[in-house]
Amino acid sequence: MTTTQQVQHVNSPETKQPFTVEDLQMNPARSNRQKAIAGVFAVTAVTSIAISGLILWTLLAEAWVFMVNVDWASVWDIGWFPRRGIYDIKTLIVASLITTGIAMMVATPLGLGAAIYLSEYAHPRVRSVIKPVLEVLAGIPSVVLGFFALLWIAPNVVGSFSANDAGSLAAAGIGVGILTIPLITSVSEDAMAAVPSSLxxxxxxxxxxxxxxxxRVVLPAAISGIVASLIIAVSRAIGETMVVYIAGGAAQTAIYTDFPTEKGLTMTAAMASQGSGTDNVVGEGLTFQSLYFVGLVLFVFTLGLNVIASRFVNRIQEKY
Amino acid sequence: MAFGKVLDDKTSARIQRTVASSISRKGVDKKGTAFQMVLLTTLFITMLILVVLIFDVVQGGWEVLTTRLWGFMRGEIGSGTFPERLGVQQGLYGSFWIAVFVAVFAFPIGIGSAIYLEEYSRKNKFSRFIELNIRNLAGVPSIVYGLLGLFLFVEGIPFLTGPNSNGRSATSAGLTLAVLVLPIVIITAQEALRAVPSGLKEGSYGVGATRWETIRYQSLPYAAPGILTGTLLSMSRAIGEAAPLILVGATTGFLGSNPNILDVGSVRERFTAMPIVITEWTQKTNTVNEDVFIPSAAAAIVVLLVFVLLLNIVAIYLRHYFEKKRES
Structure with missing residues (x-):
């Protein structure tokens, strides 16, 4: 309002004053408000950096205490018994790799097959039904998959080819795989949809x-996006906690195993079981710090995978 | 035609017939049909898993849900010696307040960051760094956020988060999960804001609106459905998430009080949440009270799934509805 009035005033024949810079400037109160609002938004945007910083600092600070004080012979031992001072990290890493491997064996064919069908073959009407159903699958909490893995997959699937029909790394791996199917499908379908139809x-x-x-045409053109979807799925599978915690079969401690149908403890399950049950995560000596050491190892794994995946995604964007 | 007719009508008709029959004959592309069948099978298996999963859970919890639904909703996480007292009220309480904390902390901060990144910041190294950082945060495993919450909210500020519970409270859990879903809120809100047509904003600037006025009256209303979808999805993620809660110290056993859902006073007390209740009861497999806890776990899953899937379905429906509206 005020601005228009001023402009009319300046232009009116009686005054005949020339325009000045002030006439065209914004009302100072209005402009200060602008700056304040911009400042608030900038602060909210910096929050995420603060969070990253805090995560790194938390992990490094506690893991550092562990790495300085631990007897390194106990980090390469017979198994994971944190309350007895035996922190064999390879037990956890091998178990994580086994479940992730099994998860990918389940999720890759199912997820990619569904993606190719939806992107290249499905009638739009079929697509519009199936995509929401896959999104529903993506929304199922991981505890539900844990329940399903322990009480249905373990006896009915794993139990059919091994003697162990309770929790095992294989049952947990299949559960994690089901959880990652929608992830692979949606990311690789996006990659295939981005292939120009002229090709x-x-x-x-x-x-x-x-x-x-x-x-021979669509898949090679979309290959970097597809690879990225698989890497993201691996990263998600390694970091998945509840399914392996519930269906992995081992509680708190585990002896080294590299046999998928045995019970085992992954990195994530080890952290969860250490945090649960007792009132305090604090145990003997370095138990609390070992939690953060495992967390740091897991963080490095997933961050590395995510960085590689984003490289692949960027590559496809450059191509077209 | 400058070249005249090369083939007479009869020949060209015959060629047409031959070509048409050779490419349309059934069974000629055996490999292609087999490939399509394989693809269909993978899709079918995926759907079948979903059906078996839901059927298994509903069947497991059916008896509890049909015979004592009200008692189950009001019951305690408690012990198996009194199966009639078992229930999810304490879990619902924790999950409800976690959702409140997520809504209060993660939504404003997340949407604010998205507005800053899409509308204010110049595309320079700093804004690229923030974006990269957010993308990496979204890929951090949830249990690592649990470590952060344990360090920051439980060990760090117990006088704020839980004076009587060593910081192991719904407040700590809610803050931890707010941090966890923040990157999801930011990314979805950014996508929604990016989809606002630039003509709308330029028109607004053209009639003299300031940047904030343009955001407030043009960008945000247009992007609102997209932002809402993102917030609903992150909310469903938050109430289904269990791993960080374990580290933040969710109670898995007997819990003293059984607060009403809207009782604010208990948010700084010891707590549990729906996914924790499910985990705890599921882990009673192969124990004496298995036949009490497993059906209850299945029933609790059904309760949780109703909430989570409702949020998801509303979000998905909203997105499809507005996408269609935009297109027409």
Whole structure:
């Protein structure tokens, strides 16, 4: 209001004053308000950096205490018995790798197959039904998959080829795999959808069949996005806690095993079981710090995988 | 046509027939059909898993839910010696207040960061660093956030988060999960803001609106459904998340009080939450009271799934509804 009035005033024939810079400037109160609001938003944006800093600081500070004080012979021992001072990290890493491997064996074919079908074959109406169903699968909490892995997958799937029908790394791995299917599907479907349709049309114009177009044109063009989806899935599977905690079969401690149908403790499950049950996470000596040491190892794994995955995603963006 | 006819009508018709029959004949592309069948099978298996999962859980919890639903909703996490007292009220209480903390802390900060990144910041090294940082935060495993919460809220500020409970309270849990979902809120809100047509903003600037006025009256209303979808999804993630709560010290056993859902006074007391209740009861497999706890765990899963899936379905529906509206 005020601005328009001023402008009219300046232009009116009686005054005939020339425009000044002040006339075109914003009302100072209004402009100060702008700056204050911008400042508030900038502060909220910095919060995320503060969180990252705090995560790193927390992990490093406590893990440092562990690494300085621990007897390193106990970090390469027979198993994970933190309350007895035996912190064999390889027990946990091998168990994590086994469950992740099994999870990927389940999730890769199912997730990719679904993605290819939805992106290249499915009728739009079928797609519009199946995509929300997959999103529902993605929304199921991991404790539910843990329950399912322990009470259905372990006896019915793992129990059918091994003597162990209670919790095992294999049952947990299959559960984690189910959890990562929607992730692989949605990321790799996005990658295939980003392939220009002119490529498909050119291929079909040359007489290639649908399957040849899909396998030899669309998949190679989308390969970096697909690889990225698999790496993200690996990172998610390694960091998944509740399924392996519930269905992994081992509680608190574990002896070294590299056999999938045995019970085992992954990095995440070890942290969870150490934090649960008793009132205090604090135990003998370095028990509390060992938690953060395992956390740091896990953090390094997942961060590395995520950085590699984002490289792959960036590559596809450059291409087209 | 400058070249005239190369083929007579009869020949060209015959060629057409031959070509048409050779490419449309059924079974000619055996490999392609097999490939499509394989793809369909993978999709079918995925759907089948979902069906078996839901059927298994509902069947397991059916008896509890149909015979004593009210008692189950009001019951305690308690011991197996009194199966009629078992229930989820304490879990619902914890999960409800965790959701409140997420809404109060993560939503404003997350949407604010998204507005800053999309509307204010110049595309320089600093803003790229923030974005990269957010993307990496989104990939950090949830249990690591539990370590952060344990260090920061439980060990760090117990006088604020729980004077009587050593910091092991719904307040600590809620703050931890607010931190956990923050990157998700930011990323989805950014996507929603990015989808605002630039013409809308330029028009607003053109009639003399300031940047904040443009955001307030043009960008935010247009992006609201997208932002809402993101917040609903992050809320469902937060109430389904269990791993950080274990580290923050959610109680897995007997809990003294059984507070009403809206009782604010207990947010700094010892707590539990729905996913923790489920975990605890599920882990009673192969114990004496197995046949009390496992059906209860299944029933608790059904209760949790109702909330989580409701949030998801509303979010997905909203997104599809507004996408369609935009397109038309």
């Amino acid at each position: 498909r049309e050119a291929s079909q114009g040359l007489g290639a069949r649908k399957s040849a177009t899909t396998l």
